[in-house]
């Protein structure tokens with residue numbers, strides 16, 4: 221009865237691991253002879269294969285030309301031992317090499333440790349309680365951060381000389397440089413799409429020239445500021461969160477705090493101001509590109525000359541439409557900056573934490589933008605702007 | 606600054622601290638004397654950094670009090686806090702140099718915040734400080750352009766910018782090769798001898814402990830507190846606590862050849 225294994229291809233230089241079963245001298249016990257090279261990387265005999273349906277007996281393991289061995293043999297012996305212990309038989313390994321015996325003894329003594337279960341709230345009410353606690357803590361943190369930023373703005377107005385204008389300028393430049401190409405492309409395309417859709421609807425009624433009105437109004441009031449803000453949330457908001465998060469991980473934020481420097485004044489305010497100031501400028505730029513997109517479609521598809529399109533746009537789109545869009549975009553900028561800085565400064569101290577902070581900065585930013593837009597739609601409606 | 610020259614620089618009374626609901630240290634009390642080099646030692650995860658964060662006011666203790674020069678840190682209001690913050694420098698485990706600023710700007714920022722020196726004076730002090738730590742000529746470099754040892758030195762220069770009374774170090778020789786680590790230790794002692802600065806150092810490197818320490822306190826994660834206090838050599842020789850002796854005698858232990866079985870079964874030649 222043998223359970224020898226064929227040597228795997230390409231491993232011809234080594235002896236095959238073997239385990240042979242023989243009846244012992246007394247007749248009531250078994251002798252298992254292990255030999256060859258036992259390696260985890262090759263296939264080795266298993267206890268199950270060797271004993272199969274064999275009825276349990278006392279087992280003695282002896283070495284029979286045992287070569288190199290590693291954890292695979294240890295595992296084999298442990299399985300054997302478990303098999304014997306279960307049926308209350310002896311498992312004798314005294315004839316094995318001493319270091320192997322020592323190792324086996326050590327593993328058996330220490331037992332196989334099971335990972336400790338982390339206590340988790342199981343009951344529904346308990347879970348709801350922890351969730352509510354967490355939510356209230358986070359809300360408190362967020363509100364106090366917004367409050368600190370507001371106080372910071374007040375103190376900037378009082379002592380403008382203490383403000384880090386240079387940092388603010390650098391961030392403004394960063395906003396501009398990194399978002400300009402993508403804002404150009406997206407706004408132009410949005411203009412094109414709006415004009416195209418409008419043209420299909422309006423042309424059958426001979427009202428093609430009103431494409432200019434429709435594109436002009438929707439771009440200036442909604443799409444321009446919105447698109448610019450969403451792009452900034454994805455670019456600058458994420459960048460803020462990643463920068464500040466990384467500073468937190470590297471203890472740079474701690475280093476500022478132990479110097480008694482307010483991290484809100486030092487890190488958050490310059491960024492917040494930069495994005496708040498840049499947002500309306502970018503929105504204005506997005507408006508121009510959107511109208512150009514509409515103009516392009518009208519000129520090529522509807523044969524409306526650019527000059528006529530422009531006159532129509534000017535007639536319909538008033539200053540109040542443009543300003544309402546720009547006012548909104550100031551608040552969009554504020555939302556993006558707050559979300560980015562807050563998530564970055566509350567980041568967990570790990571690489572994964574920075575990833576989460578970035579993700580959540582973008583999500584929060586876009587959510588706040590949409591909410592702000594809805595609120596402004598309501599306000600402007602009431603005011604009749 | 607300190608009216609009584611032998612009064613303790615820092616006094617920690619019944620400090621209990623941790624994160625969220627886990628208590629890391631329980632009821633810890635000790636003092637730091639002027640001009641001494643005190644090492645906080647112990648295995649990884651025993652709460653050394655946590656204790657340090659309490660001492661420098663980054664972590665609010667659950668209970669107890671930390672006082673610098675007799676002024677309570679935990680009960681301080683914003684202005685008192687700022688006063689206390691001015692009196693010490695910190696060298697963080699990850700150096701925490703501000704990566705968007707040059708070395709000169711890094712060292713200069715504490716001066717900008719806490720002094721009314723002119724720009725020219727500040728620059729002069731920056732040059733002086735970088736010189737002290739052996740980094741003269743590196744003013745215009747960014748932290749990412751420095752080697753590990755240079756970053757530590759730069760961080761030390763920044764910690765020393767305001768000529769603090771106390772400097773806190775978190776693992777100053779972590780991640781350094783033995784020679785650079787020895788140079789760092791020498792620099793720390795040199796600063797102490799020249800400027801008379803009190804040093805509180807968190808470390809688990811045995812060589813540094815014996816080179817630097819006037820006194821050590823040893824923390825233990827099970828006790829959640831101090832299990833030994835004294836001179837490192839005396840503790841290594843005479844401590845009754847086997848944990849303390851084991852920790853401080855690692856070198857002699859590993860030098861003795863012992864017939865230990867391998868912890869993990871890797872490939873072994875049978876005889």
Ligand SMILES: Nc1ncnc2c1ncn2[C@@H]1O[C@H](COP(=O)(O)OP(=O)(O)O)[C@@H](O)[C@H]1O
Nearest residue numbers: 569624629647648649650651652653654655656
């Ligand atoms: N920000 C944290 N939040 C929760 N637990 C923490 C935090 N930092 C450290 N700990 C825990 O506190 C214990 C002590 O950590 P630490 O003070 O960093 O140890 P040391 O510096 O001695 O290696 C550890 O068990 C660790 O898991």
Ligand SMILES: [Mg+2]
Nearest residue numbers: 653654698775
């Ligand atoms: Mg630590």
